[in-house]
Amino acid sequence: xxxxxxxNVTIDGHVxxxxxxxxxxxxxxxxxxxxxVFCYHHKLDPVGACRMCLVEIxxxxxxxxxxxxxxxxxxxxxxxxxxxxxxxxxxILEFELVNxxxxxxxxxxxxxxxLQDFTFRHGYPTSRIDGPRLHFxxxxxxxxxxxxxxxxxxxxxxxxxxxxxxxWEQELTVAERGVHSVIASQFDQPLTSNFSGNIIDLCPVxxxxxxxxxxxxxxxxxxHTPSVCSKCAVGCNVTLWQRRGxxxxxxxxxxxxxxxxxxxxxxxxxYTDVNDPARLRVPAVHGSKTTxxxxxxxxxxxxxxxxxxxxxxxxxxxxNEEAFLFRRLLDGPLRGAKVKMHGRTALPxxxxxxxxxxxxxxxRVIIIVASDTENDVPIxxxxxxxxxxxxxxxxxxxxxxxxxLDRHRETxxxxxxxxxxxxxxxxxxxxxxxxxxxGPVAILYGDGRGSxxxxxxVAACTELAAKVGAKLMPLYRGTNERGSLELGVAGWDxxxxxEALLSWGxxxxxxxxxxxxxxxxxxxxxxxxxxxxxxxxxxxxxxxxQGSYTNLEGRVQFLRPAVDAEAPxxxxxxxxxxxxxxxxxxxxxxxxFPIQREAAKAFPALAALAQPPSPEPEPVPVLMGPARP
Amino acid sequence: MSALSSHLLEEIKALPAKYPQPRSAVMPALxxxxxxxxxxxxxxxSEVAVALQLDPGxxxxxxxxxxxxxxxxxxxxxxxxxxxxSCMLRGAEDVVDRLKAAIGVRExxxxxxxxxxxxxxxxxxxxxxxxxxxxxxxxYEVDLTRGKIDSLVNDRRLVRSHVKTGVRSSLDTTPEPxxxxxxxxxxxxx
Numbered sequence: 001x002x003x004x005x006x007x008n009v010t011i012d013g014h015v016x017x018x019x020x021x022x023x024x025x026x027x028x029x030x031x032x033x034x035x036x037v038f039c040y041h042h043k044l045d046p047v048g049a050c051r052m053c054l055v056e057i058x059x060x061x062x063x064x065x066x067x068x069x070x071x072x073x074x075x076x077x078x079x080x081x082x083x084x085x086x087x088x089x090x091x092i093l094e095f096e097l098v099n100x101x102x103x104x105x106x107x108x109x110x111x112x113x114x115l116q117d118f119t120f121r122h123g124y125p126t127s128r129i130d131g132p133r134l135h136f137x138x139x140x141x142x143x144x145x146x147x148x149x150x151x152x153x154x155x156x157x158x159x160x161x162x163x164x165x166x167x168w169e170q171e172l173t174v175a176e177r178g179v180h181s182v183i184a185s186q187f188d189q190p191l192t193s194n195f196s197g198n199i200i201d202l203c204p205v206x207x208x209x210x211x212x213x214x215x216x217x218x219x220x221x222x223x224h225t226p227s228v229c230s231k232c233a234v235g236c237n238v239t240l241w242q243r244r245g246x247x248x249x250x251x252x253x254x255x256x257x258x259x260x261x262x263x264x265x266x267x268x269x270x271y272t273d274v275n276d277p278a279r280l281r282v283p284a285v286h287g288s289k290t291t292x293x294x295x296x297x298x299x300x301x302x303x304x305x306x307x308x309x310x311x312x313x314x315x316x317x318x319x320n321e322e323a324f325l326f327r328r329l330l331d332g333p334l335r336g337a338k339v340k341m342h343g344r345t346a347l348p349x350x351x352x353x354x355x356x357x358x359x360x361x362x363x364r365v366i367i368i369v370a371s372d373t374e375n376d377v378p379i380x381x382x383x384x385x386x387x388x389x390x391x392x393x394x395x396x397x398x399x400x401x402x403x404x405l406d407r408h409r410e411t412x413x414x415x416x417x418x419x420x421x422x423x424x425x426x427x428x429x430x431x432x433x434x435x436x437x438x439g440p441v442a443i444l445y446g447d448g449r450g451s452x453x454x455x456x457x458v459a460a461c462t463e464l465a466a467k468v469g470a471k472l473m474p475l476y477r478g479t480n481e482r483g484s485l486e487l488g489v490a491g492w493d494x495x496x497x498x499e500a501l502l503s504w505g506x507x508x509x510x511x512x513x514x515x516x517x518x519x520x521x522x523x524x525x526x527x528x529x530x531x532x533x534x535x536x537x538x539x540x541x542x543x544x545x546q547g548s549y550t551n552l553e554g555r556v557q558f559l560r561p562a563v564d565a566e567a568p569x570x571x572x573x574x575x576x577x578x579x580x581x582x583x584x585x586x587x588x589x590x591x592x593f594p595i596q597r598e599a600a601k602a603f604p605a606l607a608a609l610a611q612p613p614s615p616e617p618e619p620v621p622v623l624m625g626p627a628r629p
Numbered sequence: 630m631s632a633l634s635s636h637l638l639e640e641i642k643a644l645p646a647k648y649p650q651p652r653s654a655v656m657p658a659l660x661x662x663x664x665x666x667x668x669x670x671x672x673x674x675s676e677v678a679v680a681l682q683l684d685p686g687x688x689x690x691x692x693x694x695x696x697x698x699x700x701x702x703x704x705x706x707x708x709x710x711x712x713x714x715s716c717m718l719r720g721a722e723d724v725v726d727r728l729k730a731a732i733g734v735r736e737x738x739x740x741x742x743x744x745x746x747x748x749x750x751x752x753x754x755x756x757x758x759x760x761x762x763x764x765x766x767x768x769y770e771v772d773l774t775r776g777k778i779d780s781l782v783n784d785r786r787l788v789r790s791h792v793k794t795g796v797r798s799s800l801d802t803t804p805e806p807x808x809x810x811x812x813x814x815x816x817x818x819x
Contacts, residue, residue, distance in 0.1 A: 170684030175693035184693075186686035187671040409682070 007074040012081055024067035024078055025053055035080055036089065036118040038096075038204045039156035040068035043260055044165055045390075050096075050156050052118065054088040055080045064088035086122075093123035099134040099179075100205075101151045109206030111219040115154060136182065142172075143191040145211050145269045146200060150182045153207035159183060159199035166262065167195040168385050168407045183207070194378055197268035201252055201261070212269055213249045225562040226253055228549055229267040230317040230542035233476040234357070234379045235551030236263045240543055240562030247274040247543045247563055257358045258551070260386075264378035273541065274563065278526055280538035282568050292570060292578065298535050300582035302518035303500045307336040311498030311513070314489065315505025316343035316478035318572075319547025319559065320606055321592055323480065323487040324599040325576040330489060333583035338498055339491025342505055344478035345447040346454035346492065349485035355442050355471035356553045360387050364439030367396045367428065367464075370421040370457060371446025371475045374404040377552065380444070380475065381405070394433045398424045400451075418451040422460035429467045441470035446477075476552045483550030486605040503529075505539070522575070540565050540572055546592055547573070548609060556608035632672040637665055641680045654681055655691050659698055668699035696749070704732075704740045704747035706785050709764040712750045715757035720773075724761045725750065727775045731782040745785060 005020040014031040023046060025035045038050040046069045054064035056079040064085050067078070079085055096115065104110040139147035155174075160183065163172045171191050175184040185191055199208050222241040229236045229250075236259035241249040250271050254261035273279075283295035303310050312334070318326070330337065360366065360383045373381035381404070387393040388408055396412045397405055398421050405411050412433065416424045428434065434441065445461045447454045458474075465472050476482050484490035495501065495508055500518040507529035512519060521530050522537040530536055544565040548558050565571050570578075573592055580587040589595050593612075600610035631638070641661060644654035658681055662673045669692050671685075678685040692698045708728055712721045725748075729735065732746035740747045756762045759771030763778075770781055 170686030173686040173690035175690060177694045184689075186684075186689055187674075 007072055007076075009072045009074075009076045009078065011078045018072055020074075021071045024055065024057070024070045024072055024076075027072050028067065028078070028080065033080055034121075035067045036114070036122055037068050038114065038154055039158060041158055041162075041202060043262075044158065044161050047157060047161065050154060051092045052089065052096075054085055054092060056082045056085045089122045090124050093119055094128070096154050097123075097127065098129055098131075099151065100154070101133065103152070104206075106215070107152065107206040108209045108214060108216075108219075109152075109203075113206060114204040134179070139209070139214075141190070141211065142185050142208070143196055145265065146191065146196060147209050147211050147214060148183060149207050149209070152205050153183055154205050155181055155183075156204060158202040158204065159208060162199060162202055163193070165389065166198075166382060166385065167193055168389070168404065169193050169195075171196075172199070194264050194266070194374055195262065195382065197265045198252065198262050200268075210249060210269075212272065216248055217243050222248060223562070225560045227543075227560045227562060228557045229263060230479050230545075230549070230559070231264075231266045231270060232377060233479055233481055233552040234258065234377050235479075235549055235555065235557050236267055236379050237557070238263060238267060240560075242543075242562040245563055245566070247271050257356070258555070259379045260383070262379055262382050266378070271543065273525055274543045276525060279524055279541075280526055280536060282538060284536045286534060292537075292568065292575075295535050295537055296575070296579050296582045299502070299520045299537070300579060302520060302534060303337075303502055304333065304583055306498075306500045308338060309497075309499040310334060310337040311493075311495035311501045311508075311516075312337050312339045312491070313495065313501070313503040313505070313508040314339060314341040314484070314491065316341065316481065317542060317549070318480055318484065318504070319545060320480065320483045320487065320550060320556065320599060320609065321547040321595045322572050322576060323484050323489045324595060324602070324606075325573060325580070325587060327487050327489050328587060329576070329580055329583065329585065332585045333580070338493035338495055339489060340493055340495050340508060341478060341481065341484060341490045342509065344481045344484075344490055344492070345474075345476055346450060346452075347445075347447050347474045347476060348454065348458065349482070350472075350474050350554070353471065354553060355444070355473040356555075357383055357473075359440065359471065360384060360442055360444075360473075361391060362440055363387055363393050363442035365394045365396065365433050365437040365441045365470075367398070367425075367441070367443045367470070368405070369398045369425055369443065369445040369461060370416075370448035370452045371444065372399065372401075372403055372449070373444070373446075373475065376446055376449075376477050377475050380473075380552075384444075394437075396428065396431065396433060398428075400448075418448065419453065421448060421452045422456040425457070425460040425464050429464055434468045437468065441465075441468050442473065443470045444473045444475055446475040473553065480549045482552055482554060483548075483556075483606070486550065486603060487599075537575065538569055540569060544569065545572065548596070548606075548612075550605065554605065556606060558612050631676055632670055633662055633665060633676050637661055638676065638680050641677060645681060652681065652683055652687070655683060655688055656695075659688070659692055663698060667705070668702050696751075701738060702740055703738070705745050706766055708732075708746065708748035709751045709754070710748055711752070711754045711756075711760070711762050711764075713753040715753075716761040719760040721761045723775070724763065724773050724778060727778045728763075728782075731779055743786070746782065 006017050007020050008015055008017050009027055011028050011031055012033055016027055016031050018027045025037055025040060028035045035053045038052045039047055048066045048069035051066055053067040055067045057065045058077045104116055136150035138149045138151055142148045160172050160174055163169050171186050171193055175182050200210050222243050225240045227238055227240050229238045237253040237255040239251045239253045250268050252261050252263040282289045283292050285295055285298050366384055388395050397403055398414045398416055400415055400418050406413055414424050443461050443465055461472055481490055496513050497515050498513060501516045502520045504522045512529055519533045520535040521533040522539050524539040524541045543563045544561050545559055546561050548556050550556050573595055577587045577589055596609040599606045641658040644658055645651035648654055658677045662677055663669055666673055674688045674692055675685045678688040710725055728748050732741040734741055737749045754762050754764055756769055761773045763770050
């Protein structure tokens with residue numbers, strides 16, 4: 001790591017020492033001064049398109065300059081409040097509003113809109129614009145989930161730059177030019193990227209809005225809860241937004257160690273099942289509603305003492321706490337049961353030091369084996385793209401089919417025969433890119449969705465890692481697959497031939513075996529497979545759950561319930577404790593914290609459970625804005 | 630069935646070698662495609678993108694940026710009428726009105742019924758000394774008068790009828806307008 005030169009800059013009288021190359025807007029943030037921006041985004045390359053960030057910089061020409069593309073220099077003096085700068089920004093805002101429809105009262109962005117906020121803080125108090133405004137058809141559906149309002153757009157190009165730089169796609173482009181420029185999807189076709197939803201968060205105005213949350217409520221009417229996404233093993237941090245007991249939207253919550261503020265469309269839009277009016281809420285035995293006690297006793301009678309004749313299907317998103325309790329059941333009354341976890345890979349629990357997601361940034365060569373990262377671990381896929389396109393890492397992909405990482409011209413794609421990935425990995429040791437990688441090497445491996453022999457592949461990758469000095473990252477798919485593996489409950493057994501079946505979460509992927517005589521279901525939605533179930537227990541959804549997940553790199557993160565699990569719905573740990581009692585194993589925990597403390601003691605990998613962080617989100621620093629011009 | 634002919638695609642594939650940045654070839658490639666088809670269809674843009682190993686969205690962005698790339702069908706002959714200062718002072722508005730009447734359209738970009746003509750208003754063509762000026766396809770027509778506009782239009786109509794009857798083969802060999810021939814006036818011309 002070369003030493004970075006530090007420079008001193010004066011911003012509105014505050015002296016701040018920052019690394020050379022820091023942009024003026026970033027330096028100003030450090031001393032709590034807001035320089036307003038539209039086109040600038042700290043995760044995108046600066047472009048200087050909107051001129052909202054004009055400040056006076058000396059030494060320099062006597063004009064207002066864009067602070068978002070200007071790196072600091074030693075001795076630079078920045079004035080954000082000089083008459084010139086204040087007026088320049090107000091003028092820019094006046095231009096931004098020339099064609100803006102000012103429909104804030106019906107705009108979903110209203111209340112959390114930078115354009116609205118900046119107009120209040122930096123703009124002229126009255127408008128001089130009385131000419132005709134540009135009109136477009138609106139809203140234009142960009143995809144089933146995203147609507148585009150071209151009249152509100154200020155052409156900051158954040159969305160198209162994100163598509164180009166981060167997602168490596170060109171589905172969204174700028175059409176036409178000058179004042180007639182518009183954001184357009186390629187040939188007006190719907191967006192298909194798995195990463196499209198991020199443009200809603202990026203948009204600094206109400207031009208890109210969610211169609212799922214359109215005209216539903218105002219942002220200030222929502223309660224938000226910091227939580228963790230439950231759709232895959234990456235563990236992106238999200239904010240869940242609740243209103244009147246409904247989960248109304250999911251947005252990203254930046255965590256530079258994992259997601260860098262991006263989430264995939266599955267995490268963002270796949271939440272409507274939480275509000276489904278058909279949700280199961282009352283336990284039922286043979287189709288008639290009953291109490292929890294009766295239902296759980298029926299389940300206990302049905303599954304007790306069955307040994308290997310009992311099959312259990314686990315959801316992919318069970319929490320560590322649930323897995324811990326379930327482990328107690330497996331060690332006790334349910335010993336010998338066959339367990340099959342949903343959506344998991346065939347990969348074994350990791351051993352030794354693993355690669356962290358953050359470390360992908362610094363890798364010089366990245367090898368991805370037998371994983372369609374775009375769909376299996378979407379946000380890791382974005383991290384790989386960043387390392388390749390912004391940091392110049394070389395990429396080698398071993399996969400039988402075309403993958404979206406092929407979009408980079410220099411990607412080396414080795415197409416193996418399905419099942420032959422391990423052989424290709426062994427050949428890689430002599431690859432020219434690995435002779436002198438010039439830095440860390442990262443090997444990310446999946447299981448080819450079952451097409452590869454996992455044990456052989458892990459051995460081959462470990463061997464290669466030892467030869468070239470690389471670090472390994474197993475790409476699990478199941479949300480808490482890694483936690484469940486560490487707790488020893490992530491079964492991989494076939495459920496064929498079992499007589500009793502407890503299907504927790506969605507029904508087994510292979511279907512309910514014909515041999516099942518007693519079928520208990522614990523799910524949050526009614527499904528056709530439940531028709532012949534003896535007992536149906538209502539389950540909580542991810543929005544009502546508390547507990548923790550271990551993500552694919554082994555990081556333990558805490559879920560927080562955004563929506564209350566209202567009676568008769570019971571939290572899963574509570575149900576498991578009562579089921580255990582019905583099975584003759586007294587587990588009397590009074591809440592989730594004692595479970596977490598005990599799990600932390602019993603499993604070193606869960607040590608983080610002993611001290612859950614405060615559920616209160618860190619306050620957002622308030623940046624000083626200037627007075628009106 | 631591809632939108633562009635195979636020999637054209639070969640020509641397009643050879644273009645990137647001429648430029649330091651391979652994607653610089655997108656403009657000449659689109660030009661070739663437009664030459665062949667008259668206007669750029671999404672299929673044609675996609676094929677150009679595939680031939681140049683670019684994303685179709687990027688090609689579309691370039692095509693929509695430049696007004697000389699046509700995304701809608703245009704006439705076989707395109708009039709680019711200069712309405713900038715010098716031409717305007719020398720009667721560009723009259724030229725536009727006369728042209729609209731002669732080819733029978735109401736607005737820029739509209740294609741005449743026979744599919745032969747369309748017109749656009751453009752900025753300075755750089756021939757102010759000959760104002761008013763119009764670019765007709767790849768040729769400048771200068772010092773325009775009403776009669777000259779009519780004859781430019783009618784010649785091309787006649788050429789088409791000649792081509793149909795096989796009398797003449799191409800426009801380029803046309804001598805000065807044969808003014809004596811009966812001129813079919815459009816109904817709207819006044």
